[in-house]
Amino acid sequence: MLQHIIPATGLLFTLENILWINVGVFIGSVFAAIPGLSVILCVILFLPVTYSMTAIPGMMFLLGIYCAGGYGGSVSAILINTPGTPHAAATMLDGHPLSEQGRTKAALKIALYASTFGGVFSALMLLFLGPQVARIAAQLGTAEYFMVCVFGLTIIAGVSGKSMIKGLISACLGLLISCVGSDPMTSYDRFTFGIPRLYLGLDLAICLIGLFALVEIMAKAEKRLDRLDLDTTQIKDDGVITKAEYRRMARPVLVSSIIGVLVGIIPGTGASEASWFSYNTAKNMSKHPEEFGRGSVEGIAAAESANNAVTGATLIPLLTLGIPGDGTVAIMLSALMINGLNPGLSLFTTQGDIMYAIMLGLILVNIFMCLQGKFLTTLFAKVVSIPQEILTPIIVIFCFAGAYSVNGNYFDVGVALIFGILAWILRKLDLPPVPILLGLVLGSMTETNFRRALLISNGSPKIFFSSIYCIIFLVLIVAAVGTIVRGKMKERRASGQKED
Amino acid sequence: MKKRILSLALVGAMCVALLASCGGKKKAAWKVTCPWAPSGVAAMVNQQAATKSADYSDTITLVPEAIKGDAATVNTWVANTKANATELVFVGEGLLSITSILDPDKMQFGYEDFIFVENLYSSIFVLSADAKLGIGSIADLEAYVQQGNEISVAVNGATSSEAFLAAALFGSMGAGDKLKLTPYQSAAEAAQAVARGETQFAVSHQSQILETYQQKGVTVVCAFDENDITNGDFAGVEGVGQHGYPYFRNRCFIMARAGTDEKKVEELKELYGKILADQEVADWLHDTMLLEVDTMSVEDVEAHVENVKSIVNEYKDIVAG
Amino acid sequence: MSRWVEQFNGRMDAWGRKLHEKEIRIPIDLVTGVVFFLVALVILLVMPDQVAVSEKDVVNGRAFPTMLMAVMMLCCAMLVAKELYKLATRQPLNWKVINVQVEMKALVILGILIGTWALSKITGLFVVGAVFCCLGFLLYFRCRKKSYYAITLVLAVAIWAAFRFVLGVDF
Numbered sequence: 001m002l003q004h005i006i007p008a009t010g011l012l013f014t015l016e017n018i019l020w021i022n023v024g025v026f027i028g029s030v031f032a033a034i035p036g037l038s039v040i041l042c043v044i045l046f047l048p049v050t051y052s053m054t055a056i057p058g059m060m061f062l063l064g065i066y067c068a069g070g071y072g073g074s075v076s077a078i079l080i081n082t083p084g085t086p087h088a089a090a091t092m093l094d095g096h097p098l099s100e101q102g103r104t105k106a107a108l109k110i111a112l113y114a115s116t117f118g119g120v121f122s123a124l125m126l127l128f129l130g131p132q133v134a135r136i137a138a139q140l141g142t143a144e145y146f147m148v149c150v151f152g153l154t155i156i157a158g159v160s161g162k163s164m165i166k167g168l169i170s171a172c173l174g175l176l177i178s179c180v181g182s183d184p185m186t187s188y189d190r191f192t193f194g195i196p197r198l199y200l201g202l203d204l205a206i207c208l209i210g211l212f213a214l215v216e217i218m219a220k221a222e223k224r225l226d227r228l229d230l231d232t233t234q235i236k237d238d239g240v241i242t243k244a245e246y247r248r249m250a251r252p253v254l255v256s257s258i259i260g261v262l263v264g265i266i267p268g269t270g271a272s273e274a275s276w277f278s279y280n281t282a283k284n285m286s287k288h289p290e291e292f293g294r295g296s297v298e299g300i301a302a303a304e305s306a307n308n309a310v311t312g313a314t315l316i317p318l319l320t321l322g323i324p325g326d327g328t329v330a331i332m333l334s335a336l337m338i339n340g341l342n343p344g345l346s347l348f349t350t351q352g353d354i355m356y357a358i359m360l361g362l363i364l365v366n367i368f369m370c371l372q373g374k375f376l377t378t379l380f381a382k383v384v385s386i387p388q389e390i391l392t393p394i395i396v397i398f399c400f401a402g403a404y405s406v407n408g409n410y411f412d413v414g415v416a417l418i419f420g421i422l423a424w425i426l427r428k429l430d431l432p433p434v435p436i437l438l439g440l441v442l443g444s445m446t447e448t449n450f451r452r453a454l455l456i457s458n459g460s461p462k463i464f465f466s467s468i469y470c471i472i473f474l475v476l477i478v479a480a481v482g483t484i485v486r487g488k489m490k491e492r493r494a495s496g497q498k499e500d
Numbered sequence: 501m502k503k504r505i506l507s508l509a510l511v512g513a514m515c516v517a518l519l520a521s522c523g524g525k526k527k528a529a530w531k532v533t534c535p536w537a538p539s540g541v542a543a544m545v546n547q548q549a550a551t552k553s554a555d556y557s558d559t560i561t562l563v564p565e566a567i568k569g570d571a572a573t574v575n576t577w578v579a580n581t582k583a584n585a586t587e588l589v590f591v592g593e594g595l596l597s598i599t600s601i602l603d604p605d606k607m608q609f610g611y612e613d614f615i616f617v618e619n620l621y622s623s624i625f626v627l628s629a630d631a632k633l634g635i636g637s638i639a640d641l642e643a644y645v646q647q648g649n650e651i652s653v654a655v656n657g658a659t660s661s662e663a664f665l666a667a668a669l670f671g672s673m674g675a676g677d678k679l680k681l682t683p684y685q686s687a688a689e690a691a692q693a694v695a696r697g698e699t700q701f702a703v704s705h706q707s708q709i710l711e712t713y714q715q716k717g718v719t720v721v722c723a724f725d726e727n728d729i730t731n732g733d734f735a736g737v738e739g740v741g742q743h744g745y746p747y748f749r750n751r752c753f754i755m756a757r758a759g760t761d762e763k764k765v766e767e768l769k770e771l772y773g774k775i776l777a778d779q780e781v782a783d784w785l786h787d788t789m790l791l792e793v794d795t796m797s798v799e800d801v802e803a804h805v806e807n808v809k810s811i812v813n814e815y816k817d818i819v820a821g
Numbered sequence: 822m823s824r825w826v827e828q829f830n831g832r833m834d835a836w837g838r839k840l841h842e843k844e845i846r847i848p849i850d851l852v853t854g855v856v857f858f859l860v861a862l863v864i865l866l867v868m869p870d871q872v873a874v875s876e877k878d879v880v881n882g883r884a885f886p887t888m889l890m891a892v893m894m895l896c897c898a899m900l901v902a903k904e905l906y907k908l909a910t911r912q913p914l915n916w917k918v919i920n921v922q923v924e925m926k927a928l929v930i931l932g933i934l935i936g937t938w939a940l941s942k943i944t945g946l947f948v949v950g951a952v953f954c955c956l957g958f959l960l961y962f963r964c965r966k967k968s969y970y971a972i973t974l975v976l977a978v979a980i981w982a983a984f985r986f987v988l989g990v991d992f
Contacts, residue, residue: 052990141696141698142693142698163850165900166896169853169857169893169896169897169900172861172889172890172893172896173893175885175889176864176889176890179885179886179889183872183882185658185878185882186820186874186882187602187657187658187659188872188873188874188882189603189606189871189873190871190872190882191867191871191872191886193871196575196606197576199571199606200569200572214934217934218927218930218931218934220930221923221924221926221927221930222923350711388962389959389962389966389969389973390976392962393955393957393958393959393977394973394976394977394980396933396934397954397955397976397977397981398980400938400941400954401947401951401980401981401990401992404941404947404990404992405988405992407576408576408990408991408992409576409580410938410941413941413942414938414942417934417938420931420934421931424927424931428917428919429849429853430917431853447885450880451884452682452683452684454880455680455682455880456652456682456698456699459879459880
């Protein structure tokens with residue numbers, strides 16, 4: 001590890017990287033602070049920008065957005081009682097009441113420091129655990145990789161929303177779309193309908209611009225044009241956090257960071273689950289559970305440290321196995337692969353310097369997030385009230401410019417538009433879009449390994465049960481699906497009882 | 501006042517944009533598109549050549565770009581590039597000799613759409629075997645084939661140069677019907693597959709099997725060339741040509757769009773010639789990438805394309821079924 | 822001009838109020854099940870034309886998409902069966918209300934998006950499409966603040982310039 005860290009430090013500490021980290025952190029904070037704009041949307045919009053960059057600045061930029069998004073969501077949650085991102089909902093429970101007590105700045109500071117601690121803790125975990133997991137990954141063959149892909153697809157169960165059947169339909173659609181283009185095993189064309197540009201398949205960034213960004217623009221039709229007239233003078237309090245408060249926060253921050261890391265490693269679970277789980281744990285552990293929901297510093301700290309502790313942890317399965325921990329990092333996979341960085345042990349050996357630079361960079365990202373949060377919070381707060389009239393066309397221009405820049409043609413912009421229309425129809429049919437994203441990301445890998453494994457075994461499915469790793473992943477798949485299904489059934493029963 | 505400032509800002513932004521687009525440049529930037537993986541051999545050589553271009557020309561800067569997509573990328577390039585555009589593209593025998601026969605519909609271009617500038621390198625592919633098989637020479641391989649064993653070979657892509665070399669070798673040994681080609685997504689993956697025992701053999705660039713070979717996971721059986729390899733870690737590995745088996749080297753032609761001014765093409769050829777003659781570049785190609793500097797004429801290129809075409813025509817049934 | 826705009830807006834408002842009252846109720850799960858069952862069926866039907874296979878393949882290029890379509894059809898069948906069971910047992914179906922006004926507004930937005938794309942493509946100048954997009958959305962939102970027009974247009978040109986000159990995207 002040490003032989004990579006020194007050259008990695010040299011690669012990381014360049015003016016270009018520092019600049020992109022800060023740009024990413026700034027954009028991520030701004031996007032996440034605006035209710036309705038998500039981190040995933042931000043990463044999708046800016047992914048094409050990274051195509052013209054090399055691996056380190058590209059990843060630093062995206063990681064900046066990703067990590068700052070974790071914190072940015074808390075700004076609007078605290079200020080206007082509306083979470084900027086879904087995972088900031090737990091922060092809102094105590095953040096806004098504390099703000100109403102005249103301690104807005106203190107609430108924002110607690111959220112920032114807890115986020116930074118969670119982020120740095122998670123980055124360190126990635127630094128130490130990543131290479132170990134990669135070493136195991138190197139021993140995996142084609143059949144084992146297929147099982148890993150199936151395990152990755154269990155995320156679908158977690159991101160399907162109300163109906164798992166509809167989640168599966170979406171996932172099938174995503175997997176089918178990933179089949180468009182040259183067959184990876186034979187080079188024959190599939191589903192190209194005589195359109196030459198489709199030989200190459202559909203670019204992930206272009207599909208996502210349509211599926212997640214353009215559909216949000218069309219969804220403006222559903223909303224009224226509300227203006228959030230935020231009074232930024234309310235964050236002019238002294239923001240003092242007492243020593244006693246710091247002491248009270250220490251334990252929930254540490255425990256929540258550990259929870260965030262554990263939740264982040266498991267594909268299919270994300271920052272929202274981590275923040276709620278941590279919030280509950282902190283409440284159960286607290287000497288003052290009665291303060292929760294009324295402006296508890298422990299509540300804010302627990303929720304925020306957990307949702308940022310997920311960031312580094314989700315990168316562990318991504319960098320070692322190519323399995324994204326959540327939807328946002330799934331998009332980052334294409335930023336890595338466009339630079340020829342394929343997940344696995346070789347990433348930590350032959351391209352170890354770059355990989356360690358990225359992992360160390362994650363620590364740096366969190367430090368810059370803390371600095372920007374400290375000095376620019378008032379600005380982020382003002383951003384919350386940017387008028388939709390200005391924001392909407394700007395997002396569209398970003399979408400189109402991004403889609404065009406992937407391959408330099410308007411055909412791709414047209415494809416993005418078609419995906420936007422498809423996403424609108426899916427929205428009307430209550431079909432979740434995230435399983436489509438997972439299908440698109442994991443489709444080719446799943447199919448290739450499935451077919452290649454059967455080719456190696458001359459068509460015998462026994463190959464999928466032939467090694468200890470296959471069995472381990474099989475058990476994990478069953479356990480993951482079982483846990484999620486049980487959770488969903490409990491949820492349904494609980495909501496049924498409520499209705500009764 | 502506010503409105504005036506805003507209007508001025510708008511006009512300013514537009515003027516800056518217009519001025520920037522009209523600005524003259526003394527140095528012409530030639531974008532060199534590599535239609536293969538950014539981590540692949542060709543993209544890395546492209547990057548290296550571009551870095552060196554600044555040292556050898558005051559008028560041309562080479563700008564490397566890697567857009568994975570093979571025929572699709574070149575289709576786009578041909579469609580969007582006019583004669584005399586400052587654009588270059590890589591084309592290899594994979595497109596000109598393999599895709600043109602197996603899947604001509606995929607190509608919306610032909611050799612006539614380009615003007616040859618230079619060949620950047622030539623690479624000798626090697627056949628490696630699972631170390632457990634104990635196959636270290638062509639004689640061992642022939643004996644193994646004669647036993648009637650099934651032969652599985654890991655290759656980078658189902659209809660790649662590597663696949664055709666494997667088909668040509670085992671096909672000419674009379675074992676075409678026993679051959680099972682297992683395609684992988686990259687050459688590095690194919691090389692690892694043989695070390696893991698998923699396949700018995702792999703065809704790859706020398707640099708891509710070197711690490712596994714040094715770890716004793718594989719033996720290197722033969723080289724797809726006329727003569728034995730003379731230096732480096734694989735010195736002494738037999739060339740299949742000596743045993744009468746077909747072979748070809750992997751080459752990477754830099755092409756300009758047809759109709760481009762001959763003087764410009766000459767200038768570019770001269771620049772590439774200087775870059776390739778640079779000792780540092782030659783050493784890097786030779787020692788790190790295990791490639792050879794191989795400048796070529798148009799006649800050499802046409803002969804190479806035809807040689808590969810004849811191999812493809814003979815063995816396409818084994819590869820494509 | 823402003824009178825004309827107000828007249829136009831007034832007409833649109835009247836039309837919008839009429840449309841707002843029109844709602845379509847659809848049994849969402851039933852429709853989803855049937856639509857995607859048909860989609861899967863169509864994909865299976867076009868598969869032989871769209872996916873060439875070789876006799877040598879152990880698992881050919883049709884296997885995976887066929888498997889996916891089978892899963893999709895199974896899921897659709899389950900959705901439909903669930904709804905039919907509800908119908909038979911007189912339980913309420915899963916309904917969704919589609920408001921015609923919302924859909925018309927979405928169509929207008931889609932029109933702006935298509936216009937932006939078409940203008941950029943036809944003129945070959947992305948910035949022309951970008952300016953159209955800004956004006957289109959500002960008019961859609963009935964924005965009357967001139968400063969918003971100026972800010973949005975400056976930002977649109979700035980984004981184009983950033984992609985064109987900083988990132989080297991030629992459009």
